[in-house]
Amino acid sequence: MENIYYFTLLFVLIFLGTYILIPKIRNFSLKFNLMDAPGIRSSHAKITPSFGGVAFYISYIVALFFLQFFFENQVSLTLLVAISVLFFTGLFDDIINLKAKVKLFGQILGVALLMSQADFRILSLHGFMGIYEIPLMVSIAGSMFFLLAIINAFNLLDGIDGLTAITGIIVASFYSYMFYNLGYFYYLSISITTIATLLAFLRFNFSVKRKIFMGDTGSLSIGLVLGLLTLKLMSADAVYTSLNFNPKQLPLLLIAVLYVPILDTCRVMMIRFFKGVSMFSPDRNHIHHIIVDFGLSHRKASSFIGFVNFCIGLLMFFVIINFNTLHSALLLIGIFVAGILLLFLMNKNKTALRLKVKLKASMLRMFFFTW
Numbered sequence: 001m002e003n004i005y006y007f008t009l010l011f012v013l014i015f016l017g018t019y020i021l022i023p024k025i026r027n028f029s030l031k032f033n034l035m036d037a038p039g040i041r042s043s044h045a046k047i048t049p050s051f052g053g054v055a056f057y058i059s060y061i062v063a064l065f066f067l068q069f070f071f072e073n074q075v076s077l078t079l080l081v082a083i084s085v086l087f088f089t090g091l092f093d094d095i096i097n098l099k100a101k102v103k104l105f106g107q108i109l110g111v112a113l114l115m116s117q118a119d120f121r122i123l124s125l126h127g128f129m130g131i132y133e134i135p136l137m138v139s140i141a142g143s144m145f146f147l148l149a150i151i152n153a154f155n156l157l158d159g160i161d162g163l164t165a166i167t168g169i170i171v172a173s174f175y176s177y178m179f180y181n182l183g184y185f186y187y188l189s190i191s192i193t194t195i196a197t198l199l200a201f202l203r204f205n206f207s208v209k210r211k212i213f214m215g216d217t218g219s220l221s222i223g224l225v226l227g228l229l230t231l232k233l234m235s236a237d238a239v240y241t242s243l244n245f246n247p248k249q250l251p252l253l254l255i256a257v258l259y260v261p262i263l264d265t266c267r268v269m270m271i272r273f274f275k276g277v278s279m280f281s282p283d284r285n286h287i288h289h290i291i292v293d294f295g296l297s298h299r300k301a302s303s304f305i306g307f308v309n310f311c312i313g314l315l316m317f318f319v320i321i322n323f324n325t326l327h328s329a330l331l332l333i334g335i336f337v338a339g340i341l342l343l344f345l346m347n348k349n350k351t352a353l354r355l356k357v358k359l360k361a362s363m364l365r366m367f368f369f370t371w
């Protein structure tokens with residue numbers, strides 16, 4: 001019962017602190033003309049204050065500072081430094097628009113700092129695909145690659161109002177449930193801090209008169225935190241008995257919880273690869289662009305995408321409890337394939353429309369040739 005009071009107090013304090021802080025950051029952005037101007041691929045029509053992610057950074061700094069007095073954990077300093085590196089990388093990118101290579105270097109530096117802690121390395125897949133213990137160097141390289149992928153997935157997802165925040169809330173909520181059942185209250189506190197901060201931010205991100213964007217300062221920080229929480233779950237030995245499912249199935253659940261960021265990133269990277277353009281080349285092939293172009297407002301599109309992510313995570317949670325690894329994996333693969341096909345059919349991008357015309361022509365030729 002004492003734990004419930006503690007986590008409720010933490011949530012309320014972080015929420016109120018962020019809610020009070022964001023308008024001050026917005027006024028600062030307006031005063032010094034730190035604005036985000038709409039571009040060719042932008043879904044916004046007006047110049048808008050950015051740097052909402054500054055509030056995220058302050059929330060994490062304050063939370064981590066006090067958490068070290070309540071829990072015996074040796075990773076707070078490492079987390080503070082890593083989040084700071086990602087925050088300042090995003091800050092400079094928001095101000096002067098860093099080159100992609102420089103931005104990636106900052107991300108690699110922040111991620112590399114975390115690898116000194118075993119909590120943030122994938123040490124074992126516990127039998128998934130026949131893989132158990134992972135060699136140290138492979139563990140470090142794989143964990144770094146995964147973290148970088150999640151950071152950039154959330155960065156890419158930040159294209160319309162509310163989407164990154166709603167997705168972050170859903171992911172952190174699933175993780176909160178898991179950490180609570182594990183008894184990992186330090187990491188549960190970080191998850192709750194994330195939820196409270198993003199909920200407060202949504203109030204202003206969805207506002208018409210007091211709108212503010214999180215910017216790269218926010219999306220990179222959120223991506224890092226949710227990525228490292230994912231790695232912590234992968235390194236937890238007790239997660240399986242606490243949540244009553246086969247240890248081999250944990251990666252499937254985590255992939256399902258991160259469904260939208262993973263699907264969006266994989267789709268966009270595949271499209272850029274087949275088009276022969278740089279992986280860092282901007283375009284309008286993201287999930288949120290397709291949904292908005294289909295006629296939904298930012299709020300409705302973000303809510304719909306978030307609802308889909310939540311449903312898939314919840315579905316896979318019950319599936320892995322009641323079915324074996326093979327059946328669970330086949331279902332998850334099917335969900336990803338269905339998502340890719342549905343988005344292709346909905347996509348009104350000129351490149352997609354041209355491809356659809358070619359496919360229809362090819363199918364007609366095959367039909368008549370068969371007959």
